[in-house]
Amino acid sequence: MDRIEAMRVFTRVLERQSFTLAAEDLNIPRSTVTDVVKRLEQRIGVVLLERTTRQVNPTIDGDAFYKRCLSIIQEVEDAETAFSGAKPKGALRVDVHGTLARHFLLPKLPQFLADYPEIEMFMSEGDKLSDAVKEGIDCVIRVGAIKSVDLIARQIGLLEEITVASPEYLQTHGTPMRLNDLENHKMIGFRATGSSVAMPLEFASDGSLINYSAPVSLMVNSAETLVTAARQGLGIIQVPRYHVEQSLRDGSLVAILECYPPEPSPVSVLYPRNRQYSARVKVFLEWLSTVF
The missing domain is CATH 3.40.190.10 (Periplasmic binding protein-like II)
Known part of the structure; x- marks a missing residue:
């Protein structure tokens, strides 16, 4: 596994606060995730994660490395997309209340997925914004005035x-x-x-x-x-x-x-403050703006 892929594994472990959940997201064995993080720590010479029986948390060095990894991964994805002309691909995790999804998103979703056939979308219907970061959600769609220290809000429409x-x-x-x-x-x-x-x-x-x-x-x-x-x-x-x-x-x-x-009530899309969104999230946000 190359360094960029190792960074992707590390960032997913930190976001999910779990080796097991990160492995499920990435569709690789848990042992591979553990080995990747261990080799990464050995290569850079610092402990990145504090492991307990219930949770995984970043060390001070791990938090700083995580932010650098996000920036590097984003630059690589943008460069690959721009020069190869390839369409965005990979897992896209979205959380949206069911009524919004059924009325606005689902009727037009077939065309979006036809335009981006290699995007694998997971749509959940949560309630607490704090869960979105822990569960590795890429973006959340909500109605009303939303305040969150962990998420950046971008208004995409108004509802009468x-x-x-x-x-x-x-x-x-x-x-x-x-x-x-x-x-x-x-x-x-x-x-x-x-x-x-x-x-x-x-x-x-x-x-x-x-x-x-x-x-x-x-x-x-x-x-x-x-x-x-x-x-x-x-x-x-x-x-x-x-x-x-x-x-x-x-x-x-x-x-x-x-x-x-x-x-009128604002419709906003929210995404984690400390996570630069990928090319697949960018095209999804552009599509959302047309939907609303």
């Missing part, structure tokens, strides 16, 4: 938000025409990961944004459950329009307070 309720709910409680009418209404609360309270309803009025928290009939943490509960007449919700397009068409949900639209 809409306020809706079921006809049965509106028949019972009345249809609100103004924001003051919300005093007699209930909402289905959506609780984001890491929060203990429901997100308030948001309305634009006279150039300002107004947050309103109505009494909560039910608290959920899943967008699909939120929409289903609204169709059952349990209260008012706000979601990106694409979530409820079918329900609006079949009449199971009705748009309300359209004169007070919520602010």
Whole structure:
């Protein structure tokens, strides 16, 4: 195994914090991974990784070497792609919520994979951003304002938000025409990961944004459950329009307070701060921008 491949093995071990998981990612025996790292440490004369029974962590020298390896690997991949004209190839690990994937990505994904047939994509549906770095995810796609010290966020689109309720709910409680009418209404609360309270309803009025928290009939943490509960007449919700397009068409949900639209939600792609993304990630990010 040449030095560049050895660097790829080392960086994967560090990112996955496991020799076994790195071996699975790279489709090589665990013994080969162990041997590569051992020879690498012998060649440069320093200990790169601290090994325990549960985890692998970088030493100070290992962390510095990891950053240099990322830069070198990126330069080599860019050079090979630029001069050979070869298309990007290899494993591409993406994490995206299922509703986003099913509505935006999957319908157009066959063309992307046809354009780049040697890219092997793995698509997961996680929840915690911190897991993305540990699990070796190349990029994460999320909706909303995202803050993370480990990930760099790049906005790739905006999603129109809409306020809706079921006809049965509106028949019972009345249809609100103004924001003051919300005093007699209930909402289905959506609780984001890491929060203990429901997100308030948001309305634009006279150039300002107004947050309103109505009494909560039910608290959920899943967008699909939120929409289903609204169709059952349990209260008012706000979601990106694409979530409820079918329900609006079949009449199971009705748009309300359209004169007070919520602010659009940003769609962002996030990737590890200390990892320069490869050519295959670059073409995927370019494709995402066209998708959204």
